[in-house]
Amino acid sequence: MRILLKVGITAVALWAATALIHGITVQGVTSVGDTAGGRALTLLGVAVVFGIVNAIIKPIVKTLGCAFYVLTLGLIGLVVNALLLWLTSEVAARLELPFHVDGFWPAFWGAIVVGVVGWVLNLFVDDDD
Secondary structure (H helix, E strand, O other), X not given: OHHHHHHHHHHHHHHHHHHHOOOEEEOOOXXXXXXXXHHHHHHHHHHHHHHHHHHHHHHHHXXXXXXXXXXXXXXXXXXXXXXXXXXXXXXXXXXXXXXXXXXXXXXXXXXXXXXXXXXXXXXXXXXXX
């Protein structure tokens, strides 16, 4: 049940990024159409992809680039998160999910929005497992 809550929080955070950042777009899945429900389904699918990308690739990048994290006092994490969001856009395109990030800077600012909104929403979630 907790994983579904995390996917929902990520989907809301991605929606906030699409609403606030010019260059990040989402449309409804083709089978449903470009309606609010279709866009919600797309965001849920992209949230799952984003979670998988973060679960698989982020630990590898953090391990291999730990010196950069130390040298930049963790600021390289912003770049890594932006690149992971951009990669998620590419994977979503291959899965025919209509979610697109136009380049590095929209990905950079979008990753910040996703991180902050996700953090705020997680404040309201009980940590008890």
